[in-house]
Amino acid sequence: MAPRATWKGYIKLAELALPISLYAGATTSKRISFHIINRKTGNRVSREYIDEDTSKVVDREHQVKGYETGEGQYIILHPDEIAAALPNNDKTITIEGFVPAEDVDTVFFDKPYYLASSGGILGETFAVLCEGMKRQKVAAVGKAVLFKKARTLILRPEGEGLVANTLNYDYEVRLAEEIFKELPEMKIEGEMLDLAKHIIETKMGSFDPRSFDDRYDQALADLIKAKAEGKEIKVPPRKREAKVVNLLDALRESAKAAKAVEGKRAASNSKAASTRRKAS
Known part of the structure; x- marks a missing residue:
């Protein structure tokens, strides 16, 4: 069954408005998910919001969002007020400019989507845009309101369409310098290198990516x-943490093991070639 578009709208570039369909680029629907069950009754448990002071259940109609300004003090925001603060959702991805594709730092990537032409007389124009970006090796920076949230996107050519990644904002991303600034600068050379x-x-x-295994999800499926x-489940003991060894010794052992595997592979290939020569 053909995938269904989750969003339809336009890509706007200068005076052009190209009709597009947006498809989710990733899904978690195939992952194993759980319900919360009452161990005593075997029934599903439903989630309720409880007033912290009165311990009474708060009905949905009385639930509003609040921003904490101090201990126990909140500014209450009603749904219509929040909706009014959102930019108009005009179903348009506005391209604000182009950047060299190699300049895009993937640490800012959030969720992936695919953009395809919705066809019609502007389908060829969409194809020209994709091909032009591919040849120029550029990505487009776009703005849109997606699913009730203003987002910045990076659009890159892929096949006959575009891959769009919503971006984390600058203030949301921790820079590498923050993490690595305390690490000493080391000069690695010689045998270790x-x-x-x-x-x-x-x-x-x-x-x-087809070689990547979700071992946890597979283990859950097997369980x-x-x-x-009705099989008996035995919980194996936890593995002990690996011992810290000298880096150079570890590298030597890894290189020795890799060389042994390489030697076995060469011997196997040689034996196979010899067998083929004899057969011929």
């Missing part, structure tokens, strides 16, 4: 299946 280079080269590969079949 050679060993590290060797390990990296023996482990080089290509980026393939649920086992319990449904």
Whole structure:
């Protein structure tokens, strides 16, 4: 079944307004999720909001948002007041400019979406925009109101459409300098650098998301299946934390193990080639 667009609108570039469809680029629907159950009755538990002072349940119609200005002091905001503060949701992604694609720092990325042309006579213009961005190796900076929130987006060409990532704002992202500023600057050279280079080269590969395993989710699926079949569940003991070893020794051991694997692979390939020659 073809995916359904979660949002339809326009990309606005200068005087152009190109009709587009927006699709979620990621989903958590296939992850295992749980309900909260009353252990005694086996019934689902529903969530309720309780008044901290009276301990009474607060009905939905009496629930409002409040911003704390001091201990026990709040500014109350009503739904219509919050709605009025939002920019008009005109279903438009306005392109404000273009930047070199390599300048986009992925630490700012939030959620991914796909943008595709909705067709019509402007479908070709959309294709021209995508191809032009691809050839110029640029990304577009856009503004939009998505799902009741004003967002900044980075749009990058991908296939016949665009990948759009909503961005975290500057004040939301912790800069690397804040985390690493206390670390001493170290000069790495000689044998340690050679060993590290060797390990990296023996482990080089290509980026393939299909090879990523969600081990926790799979373990949960296996656990649920086992319990449904009435099997006895044994909880294994926790592994002890790995011992801290000398870095150089660890690199040497890793390089030795990688070299052994490489040697076995070469021997296996040689044996296979010899077998093929004899067969021919």
